[in-house]
Amino acid sequence: MTWHTDYIVVNTENRYEIRDITPEVERIVAKANVADGFALVSAMHITASVFVNDHETGLWSDMMTWLEGLAPRKPDYLHHRTGEDNADAHLKRSVLGHQVVLPITKGALDLGPWERVHYAEFDGRRRKRIIVKVMGE
Amino acid sequence: MTWHTDYIVVNTENRYEIRDITPEVERIVAKANVADGFALVSAMHITASVFVNDHETGLWSDMMTWLEGLAPRKPDYLHHRTGEDNADAHLKRSVLGHQVVLPITKGALDLGPWERVHYAEFDGRRRKRIIVKVMGE
Amino acid sequence: MTWHTDYIVVNTENRYEIRDITPEVERIVAKANVADGFALVSAMHITASVFVNDHETGLWSDMMTWLEGLAPRKPDYLHHRTGEDNADAHLKRSVLGHQVVLPITKGALDLGPWERVHYAEFDGRRRKRIIVKVMGE
Numbered sequence: 018m019t020w021h022t023d024y025i026v027v028n029t030e031n032r033y034e035i036r037d038i039t040p041e042v043e044r045i046v047a048k049a050n051v052a053d054g055f056a057l058v059s060a061m062h063i064t065a066s067v068f069v070n071d072h073e074t075g076l077w078s079d080m081m082t083w084l085e086g087l088a089p090r091k092p093d094y095l096h097h098r099t100g101e102d103n104a105d106a107h108l109k110r111s112v113l114g115h116q117v118v119l120p121i122t123k124g125a126l127d128l129g130p131w132e133r134v135h136y137a138e139f140d141g142r143r144r145k146r147i148i149v150k151v152m153g154e
Numbered sequence: 155m156t157w158h159t160d161y162i163v164v165n166t167e168n169r170y171e172i173r174d175i176t177p178e179v180e181r182i183v184a185k186a187n188v189a190d191g192f193a194l195v196s197a198m199h200i201t202a203s204v205f206v207n208d209h210e211t212g213l214w215s216d217m218m219t220w221l222e223g224l225a226p227r228k229p230d231y232l233h234h235r236t237g238e239d240n241a242d243a244h245l246k247r248s249v250l251g252h253q254v255v256l257p258i259t260k261g262a263l264d265l266g267p268w269e270r271v272h273y274a275e276f277d278g279r280r281r282k283r284i285i286v287k288v289m290g291e
Numbered sequence: 292m293t294w295h296t297d298y299i300v301v302n303t304e305n306r307y308e309i310r311d312i313t314p315e316v317e318r319i320v321a322k323a324n325v326a327d328g329f330a331l332v333s334a335m336h337i338t339a340s341v342f343v344n345d346h347e348t349g350l351w352s353d354m355m356t357w358l359e360g361l362a363p364r365k366p367d368y369l370h371h372r373t374g375e376d377n378a379d380a381h382l383k384r385s386v387l388g389h390q391v392v393l394p395i396t397k398g399a400l401d402l403g404p405w406e407r408v409h410y411a412e413f414d415g416r417r418r419k420r421i422i423v424k425v426m427g428e
Contacts, residue, residue: 075231
């Protein structure tokens with residue numbers, strides 16, 4: 018059994034941002050060099066998401082607008098008594114989820130035609146990490 | 155280590171639909187024939203969900219009504235500038251999630267008494283696939 | 292390959308409750324004694340969640356208030372025709388998700404600085420189980 022662990026570092030320009038990380042994930046999966054396997058892709062910070070959806074910038078904007086409606090940025094969260102101002106980020110990340118498990122078949126990600134792996138940042142402009150852990154044989 | 159990969163094909167009669175896919179998943183898991191393992195069940199299309207919840211048609215209706223409230227079908231999404239009309243489906247699928255990992259113990263799915271695996275379709279009436287990838291020994 | 296399966300039993304004092312289960316998960320992972328691996332932590336009941344977020348009680352209150360806004364407890368769900376009164380719990384659990392897969396590297400959970408595993412109960416005061424299934428080597 019092969020295990021391969023790597024980390025993607027992101028440092029977004031904006032507080033809120035969505036980006037397609039499929040190319041980075043594919044590079045790591047290729048290094049693991051397994052025919053069958055699973056790749057866990059998981060945000061290591063609790064104000065960010067990893068999810069699978071469409072690579073379409075209009076939809077990315079729709080998602081951010083929608084999440085702002087569901088979990089608005091505002092001052093009166095109890096979490097802010099700690100000095101933080103990012104409670105909305107903790108909630109938004111819960112909606113999209115923080116990790117995915119990607120199947121690997123015949124040496125490559127076994128995804129549908131439009132499936133792309135994305136990272137969503139809700140409290141950016143700082144160094145964050147995503148773990149990509151591959152197991153297979 | 156055993157790896158077994160299969161695909162469930164669905165083609166729903168309705169645009170929006172929930173169905174219990176536990177029997178199909180169990181058939182695939184039985185073929186893999188492992189004592190301990192994990193089964194990844196993942197929607198390969200980005201307007202559908204795979205989730206675990208109750209097999210109860212009243213609840214399924216409640217879920218659809220609830221999701222329509224959270225992410226309504228309406229014309230004015232930016233995603234629709236591409237010619238699509240299904241932005242709500244991309245959002246709804248995000249709430250329920252698109253995949254589950256099921257534990258296998260003593261040769262069978264190790265689920266609680268009411269846990270059932272469901273597929274939710276939000277842009278149906280076309281051929282879609284779900285991957286079921288089992289690893290174990 | 293090592294497989295280790297264990298179950299955490301919870302019986303909350305309140306109907307709605309969030310608790311940090313990281314110590315219990317770490318104890319089970321330590322027993323598995325693997326250098327590289329995955330630990331699946333999954334609620335076995337369909338009115339509860341397992342998720343990763345901040346260990347901060349103000350945020351936990353914010354999450355419960357927020358979920359009550361998104362999926363309120365109220366009588367008029369179709370699910371209640373079965374005699375149940377917990378449809379809101381089935382919906383709330385869908386937002387946070389019911390399982391996580393935790394990476395294990397160098398013999399320990401490979402988590403970010405603030406990542407903690409939580410259990411959220413939305414229909415408590417009764418015996419519930421969480422499966423923790425570890426595989427690795």
